[in-house]
Amino acid sequence: METAKLDPAGPPGAAKSASDSSAGRRRRARPFPVRRVVPYGYLxxxxxxxxxxxxxxxxMVVGYSFKDNVIVEQNPVFAGLANYATVLTxxxxxAALKNTFIFIIVSTVAHLGLGLAFATMLNTPxxxxxxxxxxxxxxxxxWLFTVAVIAVIWRLMLDPSGVVNYLLTAMGVIQAEVxxxxxPNMALWALTFIxxxxxxxFFMISILAGLQxxxxxxxEAASVDGATAFRQFRNVTIPQLKPVLLSMAVLDLIWTSQQFALIWMTTGxxxxxVTEMLSTYTYKQAFSSYEFATASAAAVIVLLLTMILAFFYVRLQKER
Structure with a gap:
């Protein structure tokens, strides 16, 4: 009985396939560092x-906040936390911190409330x-008007001899021009209303997209279960809109806290x-009093507060 003789080199083509696979591995191994660098090149x-x-x-701003008055001083010295102590006291x-808190809270609540109300009306069949x-x-x-146009329009309308006082006087709401x-008793609320x-x-459009x-x-399922329109709104609409409402609320807190142009062009x-905000306070410290070091310290404080809000926004997005 004859036995088949095995070729020590293996079956035909085995050596070739082995060499090809090893060459393929070498070709794949060579560009590996390049592939890791390429994304950073795009970025x-x-x-x-x-x-x-x-x-x-x-x-640079953080560095300025730890020095004696920079820019106006040729050789500013290290001042440590003195600028922060000056600002915080x-x-x-x-007053600007308190006004900013009132301004952003009232504006955010009203933006969400009005946006939800108008979006619901526009979404009704x-x-x-x-x-x-x-x-x-x-x-x-x-929302289409620029800040300058909005400021001019409302300064004219809210002037003592403007159309707002005329209409309110004609309707008997007020007896004298305001x-x-x-x-000082009305300026902050008037600015907040503007x-x-x-x-x-913007919130109306965003919430309307969420409703649609x-x-x-x-x-339909809620209606079959006998839920009224109010219960459908509370148990279906609000839970479905919750991610949108939370994200918009945090974004509005950030945007409103950084509002400057409207405040500066209406009340300054x-x-x-009474309408001094953190943004206008920082601007006045830098470009009216030329206290760039304290302005930098105030800017860093505002940055830290904004970063806290940004942290919650990013956390909400991750949860979604």
Whole structure:
């Protein structure tokens, strides 16, 4: 009985396939470091812009906050936490902090409330398509105006001889002309109202998009179970909109805390600092009093407060 003789080199083509696989492994191994660097090459323009436009300026401002008055002093000396102590004990800063808190809380609550109310009205099936389109155009107009236009319009309307006083006097609501932006008792609330009027259309559009993304099946199921319109709103609409509402609320807190142009062009922080905000306080310290070191300390404090809000926003996005 003959036995097959085995070729010590293996079956035909085995050596070739082995060499090809080893060469393939070498070819795959060579560009491995390159593949790890390539993504950073694509990201490099963005990283460079972030470094130049964000990291360097923030680092410089933080450094300024620990020195004696910079820019105006040729050789500023290290001052430690003295600038922070000056800012935190300044009555104007404390007043600006309180005003900013009231301004952003009232504005955020009103933005969400008005945005939800108008979005619900625009999402109702009781209105026709043309009617909804007209109302959307009308409601979105405040958001289309620039800050300068909004400031000029409302300064003219809220003037003691403006149209607001004329209408309120004609309706018997007030008996004498009111200086809405000059009265210390009314200026902060008038400014807050202007900010609410200018900002609620954005929230209306965002919430309307969220409403249109809710499945009608949920409402049909709730209706079959006997839920009233109010219970459907409370148990279906609000839970479905919760991620949108929370994200918009945190974003509005950040945006409103950084509001400057509207405040500066309407009241300038006055009268008697009743509309002074953290943004206007920092600006005045730098460009009116030329105290760039204390302005830098105030800016760092504002940055830390904003970072806390940003942390909650990022956490909400991760949960979603």
């Amino acid at each position: 490099s323009p963005t990283l460079i812009l972030i470094f130049v436009l964000m990291i360097i300026p923030i680092t 300044d009555p104007d800063f404390l 009781l209105l026709g398509g043309m009617t909804k389109a007209i109302f959307r155009i009308v409601y979105i107009l405040p 200086s809405w932006l000059s009265d 900010n609410i009027w200018a900002g609620f259309p 993304g809710i499945s009608p099946v949920l409402y 922080g006055g009268p008697l600092n």
